[in-house]
Amino acid sequence: RVAELAPHGRQMAPYACQRRTPLLHSNQPLTEALETLAEEAGFSGSEGRSLAFTRAASVLKALPGRLGALEELGSLPGIGEHSRRVIQDVLEDGVCAEVERVKLSERYRTMKLFTKIFGVGVRTASRWYQEGLRTLLDLQERNTKLTRQQQAGLRHYGDLNTPVERSEAESTSRAVQEAVKRFLPGASVTLAGGFRRGKPRGHDVDLLLTHPEEGREVGLLSRVVSWLDSQGLILYQHSQENSYGLREGPEPLGGRDVMDRFERCFSIFRLEAQGGPGAPRGWKAVRVDLVVAPVSQFPFALLGWTGSRHFERELRRFASRERKMVLNSHALYDTRQNLFLPATSEEEIFQHLGLEYVPPAQRNA
Ligand code: DGT
């Protein structure tokens, strides 16, 4: 049974970064149910519970075939009592009553509506819900105080919640590439995020900029963004300066959702429509993240920005628990030897960690 279930005929490894997780898998109804509960737990501030459901879903995504019976769960790691019940319900009835209740609940639906606004996180959405706000119209009519980012998010709500197609991600990348070429020939633009993992569509376009000569990338981003702006390509942007390396030693980059310190631009592009007769108008708003990495940090940035989020979280957890190393999107630090472990490729980072290399298409944990 175990041999039949586990990839490569081995028992399934406990960390997602030790497994291969393809984009398409055979347990969609189960993972959808578990991920709904993970999302709902996140909305309630129960990070631990959310993580437990996410872990269970991730294990099922790595199975080579459809889970037929509850007994097959026996050999799998990380599936708790609650997840097991959900799986049993879906296997037996096709749906899980608890999940259906959540999906219909006013709180879940409102939280989903609000957190889909660019710039609105769980805390803000939760506060609005408690104040009795329920719709996007409520936000406008009650003059809710919004940041500039949230205003842009609301203005382009429809577009930003329409998936970005791969062709759109590629034309965005080309536009940025052209701008980059004007100011710094030799610099590169790399499409990361879900598209690098092979997803056909996504919620945004994640682009990494670097130059083979360390230091040459400094100052590039503001020039590129100004130029794109002058061409009418930018509907919104706010930039953040590089703040890495201001202190010596490893930076654990605390916070719940580990942010990095690269020079970075959060933006909304005005993308010319790809044509097609059904196109309602000539352009579409698309979320774009531009991140600049010095070449010595580039492999870490690439690994960190390719995702999935769960794969990244598991990599960091593996590094810290199993190897006493601190991994982030800038560097890998060995706390036993008190030194940074440099890398010129993602493969080398996996080697430092003593992990088998997992190609991007298999990081859909
Ligand atoms: P989607 O929803 O289709 O865009 O899917 P992804 O996988 O592209 O998700 P996204 O764009 O939210 O994030 C891509 C990866 O980049 C993810 O593994 C986490 C990472 N990432 C996103 N934001 C940050 C950040 O602020 N700092 C760091 N270090 N990583 C981030």
Ligand code: MG
């Ligand atoms: Mg993305």
